[in-house]
Structure formats: C-alpha cells, structure tokens
Amino acid sequence: MFYIRHLGSYIVTNTITKCYQHERYFLEVVMWIYVCVCLPLTVLIIYYVCCVMQRSQVPVIYYTNLLLSNLIRICIMIVWIIRVESSMSGIIYNLCEMVGLYFKVCIALERCFFITLPLLDCLRQPKSSVLLCVLVWAFCIVSFPLAIVLHQFIHLRIYAALPGPLFIFCLARTFRALPAATSVPTQEKRRSLGILILLFFKYFVLMIPIYIFHNERIPFEINWIFFLLCPFVDLVLCLFMRQGRIDRLLACLCSSV
Template identity: 30%
Template sequence: MTENYINVTHWNASYEYYQKLDFIRHVVTCIIISIGLPLTLMVIYALCFLVRKDHVAPIYVINLLISDVIQVCCLLIQEIIQNQTHAIVDYIYSSGLLTSVCFMVCVSLQRYLVIAHPLWYRFKRTIKISVVVSVVAWLIPHVILLPPFLLYLFLLVPVKVIGSVIIIFLIIPFPLFVFFLVGTFKALSASVSVPSEEKCRIVGMLVLVLLIYTLLFLPWIIFALLKNLIIFDRTLGVLSLMFIKLSPLADLIMYVFLRKDSIGKLCTTVNWCRVVNADTNI
C-alpha cells in the first residue's frame, strides 16, 4: 500500500513538472513567433536595399532570413495544431532549418574569401553566381531529407533514420565555421587591400556565426547523439530544442554586420574608449 502511494505521488509530481515544462516551452515559442516574424520581415526588406552589383553579401543573409521565416511559420502552425503531429509541417520545418545552416556556411565562406583570397573573390562576386549558389543551398536539404522522409511516410521506416540524417548534416558545418574563422585570422595580417573597418565587419560576422552555431545548435546535436545511445532526458530535450528555435532571432544580428554605419560607430566607440583608457593611465 505504501509503495503504491509513493509511486502515485512520484507520478503526480512528474506530471506536474512536465506540464510546467511544456507551458514554458509554449510561452517561449509564442515569444519567438511574435517577435521573430515581424522583425525578420522588416530586416529582409531593409537588406534588399543593400544588394548592389558589387555588394552581394546580403543575398545570402536574405535567403537565410527567408528560411528563418519558414521555420517561424511552421512553429506557428505547430502551436495551433497542438498535440497533433503533422509530418508535412515537420518536414518543412526541418528543411528550413537545414537550409538556414547552408546559408550560414555560405555567409562564412563568403566572408573568409574576402580576406583570404581577395583577388579571386573580386572577380567572382557577381549576383549571378550568388543566385546560383543560393539555389543549390535551397536544394541540398531536400535532396538529403526527401528520400528518408518518403521512406518513413510510405514504407514506415523508423523516424530515427530521419533524425540520424539531420544529426550528420548538422555536425559537418561546425569544423567549417572554425576553419573559416581561423583562416581569416591568419590571413588578416597579409590582407592589405581590405580596409580596417571592413575587416572588423568580416571578423565580427564570422565570430557571430560560430557563436550562434556553438550556443544554439551544438546542444541539440549533443543531446540527439546521447539520445541515440539510449540516454534520454526530456528536460534536456526541450531545452536543446528551445535553443534551436531561438536561432531565427539570433540571425537578425547579422544585419548589424552588413551595415557600414553601424560597425563604423562601433569601431569609433572602441577607439574612443582606448584613447580614454590611455589618457587615464598616463
């Protein structure tokens, strides 16, 4: 009798805890949707005015933010149809997530080439090439996700197959981000043709992309790997998913590093602080 009472009490405590956890998840998701959707659309509109024949960097960020809009819209649908699974919505969200990762790689690669291979990049930075790369980046996630998704949908292959594909896909970009950042730092001293303000913007963008991936994507990747090893914790699962859902908001910061006036003011402020500190020390 006592043992049954203890089991019931433990079950009730666990049920209440997970109800609170789901409520927090719901609130955070609603905040992400209400803030992320209008802000992302505004930033996309603003970035369209930055695209010029000799300035194609915003193209990749615009596509990245469009993929973020797709993710946020899927989150909205998932909140509306709560407690109901919809395979198509899950597929669109997953493909949007992987597409955003592809464009994060494109942004980092483009920034790396400006510093490491400025002459080559100067002759290759055309809108046509950027559009072709963007189309390929949109297609890659579907080429990777569609086969296992169709197998799951029609042949009832375990959903773990799709999860494994996503995990493998998300692991690959991390060493690339590290390589681009380290390679850029190594090439900074040898790069004379790039102005110091532009170097500040480029390094800032690379650091931002690496931070977003490390803080928001890696926790879910680690959790997913542990889950496949039969180590499961629902709290960690919800938290890691929350981090990934925050990525559309974090991506908005990239707009700052594409605006010359914003970085110019930042550099001026930093230089002014250095001068003040130097005068104080004297």
Template identity: 35%
Template sequence: MEDFYINNASMDTSYNYSSINDSLDYYVDSDSYEDAPLFIDVMEWIIICAGLPLTLGAIAAVYSLVRNDHVAPVYIINLLISDLIQLCCITVRKYVLNDIIYFTYFYGVMASVGFMVCISLERYLLITQPLWYRFRRNIKTSLKLCVVVWILPLVYVLPLYFDVDFYVRETIFVVVFLLPLPLFIFFLVGTLKALSAARSVPADEKRRIVAILIVVLLIYTLLFLPSIIWSLVVEARENRIFHTMASLLLKLSPLADLTMYVFIRKGIIDKLLASMCGKMFNKQEMNSMSNDNMSASCNETI
C-alpha cells in the same frame, strides 16, 4: 529530434517516438515538469511576435544593399527567408498538427545552415583571396549557389517523408549538421591569419567580417550543437529537460540570425567593433609594416 508525446487522456507517461524527426514541438509530463508547457508556449510566442516583423523588415532592408559588387547580402536574404519559413511553421504548428509542417520546418532549418556556410565562405574569400574574389564574384554565381543550397535539404527531408529507418535519418541529420562546424572554425582561423595581408580591405570592413564569422560560429555552437548532441548521446535523449532546451534553442536561431544584418551595416556598430578589435588590427598592421621594412632593407643591402 524525435517527438516526445504524453498520453494526456490516460495521464500515463509514454514515449512514442514518431516517424518524424521533430524538434518543433515537445510535450512533457505535467506531474514531473509542471511549468515547462507554459514556459515553452510563452517563449514560442515571444519568438513569433518578435521574429516575424523583424525578419520581414530585415529582408526589405538587406534587399536594398544588393548590388552587382555586393554578394554577401544575397546569402543573408536567403538566410532570412529560411528563418521566415521556420517562424511560419512554428506559428502554424500552434493551430494545425500536420506532418507537412514538420517537413517544412526542418527544410528551413537545414537551408539556414547552408546559407550560414555560404556567408562564412564568402567573408573568408574576401580576406584570403581578395583578387580572385574581386574578379570572380557576381550575382549570377551567388544565385546559382543559393539554388543548390535550397535543393540540398531534400537529402534529409525526403527520407522523413518516405519514413526511412530511424537510424538512417539520424545518421543523415548528424552528418549534415556536423560538417559545417569544422568549416566555420576553419574560415574564422584562416581569416584571422590573413587579415594583415589584406591591404585592399578597409579596417572597418575587416572588423565587420571577423564579427560576422564569430557570430556565425557562436550561433551554430550555442543553438544547433545541442540538437546534434541529442541525436548522438542516448542519455541526452532520455533527459526531457535537455530535450526541451535543445528544441527551444533551435527555435531561437531565427532571432539570432538577425544579428547578421546589424554587422553588414555601417554605423554605430563600427565604433563598438573598433574599440573591441582595434588593438588586434593595429598590432597586425604594425607587424606587417615591420616585415615590409625589413624586406626593403634587405633588398637595399643586396
């Protein structure tokens, strides 16, 4: 998103679209939207004060889960690190006006999207390709993929740094941000279809996998999609309230990502998921058992 600036010295409203595609900060005309600066400032401090300690604690806690046979926490740790970068940028932006802060912030945003895709893909493969996943998964492979994800955001950040044409930057922004959406939907739908066939995966693990995929899709749809709409729709760019809310929603993503940690830990959340998803899994298992019995009967007849 392009920054929206108000010339406070002359008190004249002006739209100065800078060379930086920025949703980190947003200034509004105090005459037309008086409460917005205070509201956004308070929300940003809430995000900072809650997000920084919780993210650091979650990184430490998830790190203890990393084992040779447990790959998902590797992606979640990297996701939390990208969120930590965003939170640090939002904090520093309170005191320092620097282009590097803009570049670093969007670098963290795009890295977080990449790791969300990795988490969804890993959960999808665990259900749909359990044998392949069991023998091919390892820490080294996941670390190599993490390196690739950390490099890919440069495709967008470097054009920002070199002040490439606005429409070229917006095209890259939209393409990079739109591609994960159909992937998230595909991973969720494919996982739901393959649940009954995944005999080697415990029921509680199935519930957590589905919950993570749903949470990823919801986070992306609710928090990232408004920014994509802002880039695609001219009317949205001209609506300062929509611009403000899209920017604020994007800043909330580090807090929303903390739910990933909740769903990979066994405990109280399993009881909640069992009550919500138990009927669905039981129905699928009954259908699967019924199909197996029918197949066995046919074989005996033959």
C-alpha cells in the same frame, strides 16, 4: 533537425503535442515569444536588405535566403501553436532549418574568401551566387525528405555536423590572413571577422547542443532557451551587414567601459 533524439516522431508531428503536460505551457510561451518578436523583425529586415542595402557590400543574397528560411519556420511555428496536426509541417520546419544552416556556411565562406582571396570573387558574382543558392535549396529539398523516407536519421546528424569544420576553417584562416590582407579596408576586416565570430558562436554554443547531443543530456528549459536565442543571432547579423555599423558598435562598447 531540432530534437534529434526521436527524429522519427518529432520531425513529422506537432512539437507541442509531443511534450508532457508540465512542459507544454513553457513551450507555448517560448513559441509565442519567438513568433511575436521574430516575425515582424524578420519581415522588416528582409525589406531592409532587399530595398536599402547595396548588393555589392556583402553577401546579401545568402543572408536574404537565410531570413526567408527563418520566415517559413516562423509560419510553421504558428501552425504548431494553434494545434494543427500535420506531418508535412514538421518536415518543412526542419528542412528550412537545414537550409538556414547551409546558407550560414555560404556567408562564412564568402567572408573568408573576401579576406584571404580577394581576387577570387566567384561567391560574390550575381550568377554564381544565384546558382549556389539554387543548389543549396535543391540539396536540402532532396536529401532531407529522402533521409526521412528511408529512415536514415544518422544522415541528418551528418548534415548538421558538416558545417562545423567549415566554420572553424573560415574563422581560423581569416584571422591568420588579416595582417597580410593589405588591399582590404580595415572596416571590411572588422566586419568580416565579426560575422565569422558570430556564426561560429551560434553554431558551437547554441546549435551543437541541440543538433548533436541527445536531448536527455540537456534540461528541457535550457534546450528551448537555446532555441529561442538562435533566430535573434540571425537578426543581429544585420548589424554587420551595414557599412560603418561595426565601428560605431565598437565605439559604443569602448565608451561604456
């Protein structure tokens, strides 16, 4: 899904080898930073989420699947750096990017329902959450390669644009429902709102320029800086997953002002 401009070529080939010579060095540096920084952090956070955090606190299962999709993309990035040519690597990379995007939607919906409809906890139940994760993976595994095979690349833009209205709805609905959600602790309200703002920021500030607009409209370096920032935002979500982190973070920010 990255580089929508020439989907037929970028999705099924090594991204580095498709660049011009003067762009290749910059691209390799960005990818090395991506791999060297995000790979150990992603592995550590996956371990932390699975072994340390309480499953009842937040949508841990959705966040874990999000990190797993990021981990697969990092492995594909290593394949690209060592110049291995494989059409399957590009498909798997963009497939995992689509999976990660829809798990962000799952996190946003769960946080929204937790504030607006606290009695409706279907997205937090183990069976329903596992079923939803399976459905997300199945939908992406079937729909993405099918669009590639049928050359229906417009469908990929539609898949990338669909989460936008959902992020807007979740953030707006949650913000309006905060005063009336008296049964929800203040700390949970702050944490849920922080997660939704972070997901909203990532999608509309970092991802939309890559997903929707043609690549010619964005300078090459800025495009890849956006790409480099995206995985760090997913890792920052871990701060919002731990109870009490938001209050301490806000206290630190207030004391520094």
